[in-house]
Amino acid sequence: MTDKQRLLIVGNGPVGHQFIESIVESGQSDQFDITVIGEEPRPAYDRVHLTAWFETREAASLNMVKDGFYGDNNITAMSNEKVTEIDRANKIATTDKGEKYAYDKLILSTGSFPFVPPVPGHDRKNCFVYRTIEDLEAITAAAKDAKVGAVVGGGLLGLEAAKAIKDLGLKTHVIEFAPRLMAVQVDEGGGALLRRKIEDLGVSVHTQKNTQQIIDGDDCVHKLQFADGAELETDILVFSAGIRPQDALARQSELDVGERGGIVINDNCQTSDPAIYAIGECALWGGRIYGLIAPGWDMARAAADHVLGGSEKTFTGADMSTKLKLMGVDVASIGDAHASTPGAKCYTFIDEKAEVYKKIVVTADGQHLLGAVLIGEANDYGTLLQFALNKIELPEHPESMILPALDGSAGVGLGVDALPDVAQICSCNNVSKGDLCAAVQGGAMTVGDLKACTKAATTCGGCTALVGQVLNAELTKMGVEVNTDLCEHFPYTRQEIYHLVRVGNIKSFAELLEKHGSGHGCEICKPTAGSILASCWNDYILEPQHASLQDTNDRYLANMQKNGTYSVVPRMAGGEVTPDGLIAVGQVAKKYNLYTKITGGQRVDLFGATLDQLPRIWEELISAGFESGHAYGKSLRTVKSCVGSTWCRYGVQDSVGKAIDLENRYKGLRSPHKLKMAVSGCTRECAEAQSKDVGVIATEKGWNLYLCGNGGMKPRHADLFASDIDTDTMVKYIDRFLMFYVRTADRLQRTSVWMENLEGGLDYLRKVIIDDSLGICADLEAEMQHVVNTYQCEWKTTVENPEKVKQFRSFVNADKGDKEIVFIQERGQIRPATDAEKITGDDLIAVA
């Protein structure tokens, strides 16, 4: 017989798991025998981001339980098993498998179940709810044979479900009983704008619809009949009409439950039986169910603290403010969004053009913020939430909190200094300003450090900007200078250096260093200056005054590989190449014995060229009609395309032709980082344009322009910037976009990160590029036109000049190659020999 306390957790969802983690984190878990029983086939996963399952269709991506967590902490975890009975007198729980589990303390974290309205026909086939991974799998399977999907319920989860159905390629409807979407969080004005934005995305919204019955459809599987006589046909139906606490077990064991459900708990999360706790969506505190993750976690922490014998943490209600992105639309609701506090007054700002709605609710005396609704743009959420939660006095004109700053000045922000130490910065993980400051004093230097040691900003991410502000304020207070200098030689940012070069008409690094820098320069400032000089004046980059600035690859107009040889990429604009062109490339590769591979950008990469071979290889490629592909530059790489309307049965525009035009326009443009583009000929998006810095997708009416996407280590989908624009408008926007990026980005900053760091983000970018809010568009276009007009193939310039070709000698004093460059044959081609192979010496292929 063990003398350890037996803890039995019933329900293995995010909240149940948080309870276990709190026990483990206390360091006292060895005093307990912990068992968790879940009825789902897998342990706790992240239900908040359930929709993200569609991105990978892998349950593992949502898993919340670290590998080895149960084993390392001696926790027994049962899946696919359901507790059906609790014998409170003897403290024994029985499961559907007939197993009996004795407990000292039992924690109910059974969550909730989706409410399905009892309309006739609700149990027909292809009727689903949206709660578990199994639900998503079933919806995905059913969608294969479906054309239309409908969601009953226009709340938060209903709109998530609608997005999922739309992404599965179905015509999508949302049916809501109330007069507006998200009726709980959003007021009428916000609801109207939200509806318009969601309809813009191609989702049909039907409000004030009371479903009476579901019968066989004429064209689809189902027909929904509404009380007002209207009908709607759909193949798939998803119910998302709210949640109900899963309290069946509590009722059966005669614990106190609320009139409308929910297990009644006290501030320690104990039920009417002190040995039984209830936490999360199954629990009723103060007559209220908390259907958000953060309050659930707070309850878990409070219950764990009480089980451990502490009395510090209690649950005394929670703030239900939320900020989220629904179908790409920012939606935020804070506190008293409906102005139901007596005497409350509202300020509302509506920008119909930009589709932004903002409302704040203030106290009768105008001193404090009670609530807010933000639709379309929610950058002020963090600030407003702090004003509301910490009862910070509002400025004299509270409307300034939501009005745009027309003079370009930063809007009224909230200095983080104004926040008390107890101010909660991250509500998901309950991290206060004081916690963050302590972590900074303990050595955290970056937002990443703070995330790792406090968990702040690791769940919904809504507080990331605020965490950054606390970090900078605290570092400044500690006397740590937040240094934005480019390097030790220039006390300026890249953006400042760009302006110094442009405005001062500076033409060389020597001049720049003399006027604005010190020392000799380094591998940071030299390539940066080289890139800026090229962006501005577009000289040949191997002119003597520029050659010493160029980074590894630019220096020899090729990509250096690990053994000091280079790869060579001829341009194939839009991925188009003639058979003769392909043969010529093949002949060059064969002659110089180069490893040949197709790149991700639809062209051919030739590896293993030595320095002295490069000019000879290019002479042959140029005479076959090729030009430099700039694969070595921080510059435009490729414009990928699908085959488009010329051949494809589905294409609506000539995507290859457009890709070639764009590639030829922007080739050679030097930029802060590499640039990738793509053009798709229809909405099927075979060119993957939404993963590029600039993505263009053909529509029946013109082009949709997407900006600031990228693949790589941290992929980001591009944002839809403008819809159905004609070719001239598209080129104009891209000219302005690229030059604005070249002007203002940091070195090695991709467009995605640049845009995320622009104050005001995409909306700001639209104002600059479409509305010309800074009055610089004419300049941007002229600057781009200069780059276009002065384009040269750097390799053509090089091979035509014997003095330049001399720079590619392997040795300045000997007409020989590097004997140490040796290859091995593999799969019919060469590859660099490893150090071990060089020693054994077998089958080595030498170039020199």
Place this chain on the structure above:
Amino acid sequence: MSWTTVCSLDDIIPNTGVAALIDETQVAIFRVNDSVYALANKDPFSNANVLSRGIVCSVQGTLAVASPIYKQHFSLAAGKCLEDDGVSIACYEARTEGDSVQIRIAQ
């Protein structure tokens, strides 16, 4: 061993390097203004003969070359790796005689 003339000063663009072959030794020669420096051409981190193709830098006042492969710095005057005290590369005597660049490799 005596001084070997490898090239003229004009063969090296200011603030860049060239590689030279002296007997079987690969030497990276750098020109900073009108001074010249010589190091081994082999980058010890990648074992590739590439240092002559690196960017010439000053790091807290020390002249150095940044390896084009993984960007470690080696001081031009002594061949010391600035990131890793335990690593250094061969450093050779270099001088200009009139217009000629000369290197001497000690035996």
